[in-house]
Amino acid sequence: MFKKILYPTDFSECAEKALEYIKRLKEAGAREVVLLHVIDDSKVRFLLKGIAWAGGSEYEEKYKQKLKEEVECRIKKIAEELSSSDFIVKTEIREGNPYEQIVKTAEEEGVSLIVMGTHGRGRGASLLLGSVAENVIRHSSKPVFVIRG
Amino acid sequence: MFKKILYPTDFSECAEKALEYIKRLKEAGAREVVLLHVIDDSKVRFLLKGIAWAGGSEYEEKYKQKLKEEVECRIKKIAEELSSSDFIVKTEIREGNPYEQIVKTAEEEGVSLIVMGTHGRGRGASLLLGSVAENVIRHSSKPVFVIRG
Numbered sequence: 001m002f003k004k005i006l007y008p009t010d011f012s013e014c015a016e017k018a019l020e021y022i023k024r025l026k027e028a029g030a031r032e033v034v035l036l037h038v039i040d041d042s043k044v045r046f047l048l049k050g051i052a053w054a055g056g057s058e059y060e061e062k063y064k065q066k067l068k069e070e071v072e073c074r075i076k077k078i079a080e081e082l083s084s085s086d087f088i089v090k091t092e093i094r095e096g097n098p099y100e101q102i103v104k105t106a107e108e109e110g111v112s113l114i115v116m117g118t119h120g121r122g123r124g125a126s127l128l129l130g131s132v133a134e135n136v137i138r139h140s141s142k143p144v145f146v147i148r149g
Numbered sequence: 150m151f152k153k154i155l156y157p158t159d160f161s162e163c164a165e166k167a168l169e170y171i172k173r174l175k176e177a178g179a180r181e182v183v184l185l186h187v188i189d190d191s192k193v194r195f196l197l198k199g200i201a202w203a204g205g206s207e208y209e210e211k212y213k214q215k216l217k218e219e220v221e222c223r224i225k226k227i228a229e230e231l232s233s234s235d236f237i238v239k240t241e242i243r244e245g246n247p248y249e250q251i252v253k254t255a256e257e258e259g260v261s262l263i264v265m266g267t268h269g270r271g272r273g274a275s276l277l278l279g280s281v282a283e284n285v286i287r288h289s290s291k292p293v294f295v296i297r298g
Contacts, residue, residue: 001173021292024150028177118286134283137267137295143170145294146286 004032006111006142008102010132011037011074014117014149019078021147022115023085032088034109035079037071038098099135106142113143153181155260155291157251159281160186160223163266163298168227170296171264172234181237183258184228186220187250188242248284255291262292 002025009015022033044067051059071093079089090109094101106114118133133146151174158164171182193216200208224240231238239258243250255263267282282295 001170021150024177026177028173028175131287134286137283137286137297138280141297143294143296145292147292148286148290 002029002112004034004109004111005030006034006036006102006106006109006114008036008038008098008105008114008116008132009075009078010098012117012119012149014119014147016117017149018115018117018145018147019081021145022082022087025115026085026087030087032090033082034090034092034105034111035075035082036092036094036102036105037075038101039067039071039093039095040098041095042097044095099132099139102132102136103140106140111142113145114140115145115147117147117149119149151177151179151261153183153258153260154179155183155185155251155255155258155263157185157187157247157254157263157265157281158224158227159247159266161266161268161298163268163296165266166298167264167266167294167296168230170294171231171236174264175234175236179236181239182231183239183241183254183260184224184231185241185243185251185254186224187247188216188220188244189247190244191246193244248281248288251281251285252289255289260291262294263289264294264296266296266298268298 005022005025007018007022022030047063048060051057051063075091075093079091082089092105094105102114114136116133116136118131133144137144137146154171154174156167156171171179196212197209200206200212220242224242228238228240241254243254251263263285265282265285267280282293286293286295
């Protein structure tokens with residue numbers, strides 16, 4: 001019921017809070033964590049366009065490289081924290097629409113549930129489209145445990 | 150973190166599924182359950198109007214009485230099931246908008262989290278307004294664990 005957890009993180013404080021709940025779920029049988037970060041490609045495209053528009057095309061590659069390194073570094077840190085709590089950890093970095101990639105990873109990995117943080121209303125979430133968490137609930141068949149930051 | 154759980158139920162199969170997760174959360178420290186059913190007053194008003202329109206006004210009171218008895222009977226059954234699993238159980242029957250009453254009860258009772266079932270997309274949920282679960286996540290500051298039926 002709680003054995004294999006998908007933990008998508010955007011490295012925010014909300015996501016960090018969710019990590020505490022995962023550790024506690026160990027007592028209810030949690031053993032494995034699939035640690036996922038989705039690079040939101042619409043945001044990256046927006047940024048790269050801005051860089052090109054400002055005439056700094058030589059920074060496009062630098063930006064992509066720096067982003068990759070930053071994500072890998074942060075993911076590694078969280079993976080170590082989970083490993084030291086005796087979880088079996090797998091890390092995933094994907095690009096695309098965050099909620100779609102989360103739903104897809106949950107299916108592919110056959111997780112028991114998804115544990116994720118969410119900002120409150122308004123921040124990063126339009127009322128019409130909903131937050132990433134709302135969209136995950138809407139589109140995934142997996143149980144979803146949402147922790148508000 | 151998991152001590153006091155609010156469990157709102159509409160007596161559906163999805164809600165029943167959530168009950169299994171609550172029992173399992175005992176191992177992670179769950180002790181008390183506030184068992185809530187919200188009588189959706191907009192639906193009741195709609196029904197009573199229909200009864201009156203059909204000329205059956207004498208059935209309005211009968212309908213309300215029968216609904217009350219039915220809810221009490223079902224709540225009692227679930228409360229007994231939880232008690233026999235060694236939970237401290239409190240039951241609540243409220244009238245109003247389901248998600249608003251769930252959010253309000255969670256605050257008033259100072260629960261640690263909300264565990265609830267949800268139907269998938271489409272059933273009982275418009276894409277624009279979202280399901281009860283989505284609205285609870287949007288409006289409550291409590292962690293919400295959503296189990297899809």
